[in-house]
Amino acid sequence: MNIYVLLKKTFDTEEKIVVSNGQIEDDSAEFIINPYDEYAVEEAIKQRDEHGGEVTVVTIGDEDSEKQLRTALAMGADKAVLINTEDDLEDGDQFSTAKILETYFEDKDADLILAGNVAIDEASGQVGPRLATRLGISYVTTITGLTISGDTAQIEKDVEGDVEKIECPLPLLVTCQQGLNEPRYPSLPGIMKAKKKPLAELEIDDLDLDEDDLEPKTKTLEIFMPQEKQAGRVLEGEPDAQVKELVSLLKNEAKVL
């Protein structure tokens, strides 16, 4: 089976976000594989181990993205592709990303494409579905279970806490939700092997694209930090009085009633 994983690097969940001049500072930030993409990598490896074939991890990013690709290779993926847009693309949005991937996948014969449900940074959840649409293949988002037999996938999908069971033919794109699996740590032998696994680097030029083809369809107007949470208030007195005060506060202060 020809399996592909779409992977993005995101800020480490431990990082503090600092906004200055309307931009998120990423100078000294530590990056990780987007945690939802980790489920995708893990699932891809498991499916390959069961059905044979090859796992290719694809990312769009810069030189530093190699680190996350190597991590995926160390976990057990076979090949990695870095589409480096550092020098060519100043701005991009989900359209640009989907467009690049669409072009990349044009001549690929993918049976299964896995992506994260969302990236924890911009959390649009769009790239997977958009790509599948452009490629004309089925997609299922937020999956928590995947069993493949022959050309058919049995899928469990998370629907706001409920489970929906879907049967779907390959080729297929799925986006992965927490609960699908428990991503493995890259083992030390895996880390040492990853050094020798193929990692191809492409630029948009190699895909016959230029910046105009990728011009974003959206504009980011403003980036700002959420307001700091104020300390809560504890009401005192008899329960009756407290209820009255609460209702009055909800009405007059919070204006939600």
Place this chain on the structure above:
Amino acid sequence: MGETKESLFKGGAFLIEDLTGEDIITPEDFTDEHKMIAKTTEDFVVGDVLPKVDNLENHEFEHSVELLKKAGELGLLGADVPEEYGGLALDKISSSLITEKFARAGGFSITHGAHVGIGSLPIVFFGNDEQKEKYLPKLATGELLAAYALTEPSSGSDALGAKATAKLNEAGTHYILNGEKQWITNSAFADVFIVYAKIDGEHFSAFIVERDYPGVSTGPEEKKMGIKSSSTRTLVLEDAEVPVENLLGEKGRGHIIAFNILNVGRYKLAIGGVGGAKRALELAVGYTNQRKQFNTPISSFSLTKEKLGTMGAHTYANESAVYRTVGLFEQRMGSLTDEQLKDGREVARAIAEYQIECSMNKYMCTELLDFVADEAVQLHGGYGFMQEYEVERIYRDSRINRIFEGTNEINRLLVPGTLLKKAMKGELPLFEKATTLQEELMMMMPEEVGTETLEQEKYLVRNAKKMVLLGAGLAAQKYMQKIEQEQEILVNLADMVAEVYNMESAILRTEKAIQQSGEEKNNLKVLYTQVYVQEAFNRIEADAKETLIAVEEGDTLRMMLSSLRKLTRHTPTNVIAKKREIAAQIIEAEKYIV
């Protein structure tokens, strides 16, 4: 490696050589693979070990075994094992990073360390092919677990005074071992023990003893102050039957094995100390940011900053020093042929070259951990005394580090002792340097110190080296061979030498980092270095003075003290201000950063 470089890489050479940042290996040199190995270790510790800490602390050792096997699957037991025996044969930086990241697991890090270090390495270094073939592949996966049995009830520091005996049976097939080995880490579950005993009561030798051999048993679990997650019992040998082929190394040469393994144990404990200190600092700063008194987070008080700043600076200097030592192993092994690298003895020899560094790192880093753990508890106030807080366990776990693998006192005594031996053997021109120094000091004019970054620190470390030479030279002259009895002076010298190593390691690391990525990005490293060097210099000055006063008297003393004053003349750094700057960055990051 050219000839000139070779001299830089001699153990103890730092005392007389002038080095630059280029000459040493620093944490900034770690590769992506190193970082990935560290990350996997950390993920394993946080994800798998920490959830089991309470079970481990309650001596439910089935979890230790299970966790070690899982560590084995990840490759975390095979870093120092050669590839042909199922290991990964990683460089020493990789295995050090594993050790550092395991530190957070408290007592379980001792379990892991005893298995991969003192338990497995005797076979890696000194086993013959059959022994390696038989044991190493299973030790690397965790199928077999190892322990190390040297200490006895009546022989601790005096390890060669062991009473355990071995006697060849009449058929010549087995050694019959008798004796009691005390405080054996991993003894509840270890399958293989490296045991020292005297053949015929006189030839100190090492044996590979399997748990299932007739006559081998363990005593009850000890009740300890800390590292409760690790198993500690007595190993009892009652006519234990050990096949002759399980003699490790040569008959009567057990001390060579013990000596080499101690070096490894020491630098690994040092790395663990740095890892533990980083964790304690992280807990301390996290707590002080969140804890409010007088409506103010206590991290805003300048006394808290003073503590955090000192903890940070000490951690930096010790981290720089211990990875410099690991780098030295690598540099030295880099000069070995593949053939030599396959011979475990050569690797052990490469490490043994740096026994001075291993000992210094051991006492400095374990005292770093004790200091940082103590301050971390203090910063937690009463909560730090409560067992719900991790810092309480760190404090208890820390204490043993100053005792095992050679007490810090024994390690201190070894440092000047070994330096003097090297000098007498002509390996280090210490006496020549000391003689020229005494002449130089007579004529010495105050030196103008430049204002460039680190200029002052380099000046201080140069003079600190001279103070060591001055003290050591005078003491050696006066006491000659009897210097061994002047333990207070030896310990003063050991402290001075170790402070020099730490200071210089911090300076060189910072210098190298500035060369690599500029001063602006390394501002915190500069601050750490300035603070540490100033304070270490003050300590060295006090030790030097005390030493001179003990060794000399009358006019000579007055002359020597005046020489000392020439060496200590400088405009001191404002450490209070610098610590505030350091603390501001640590408080912002909520952890130790560089």
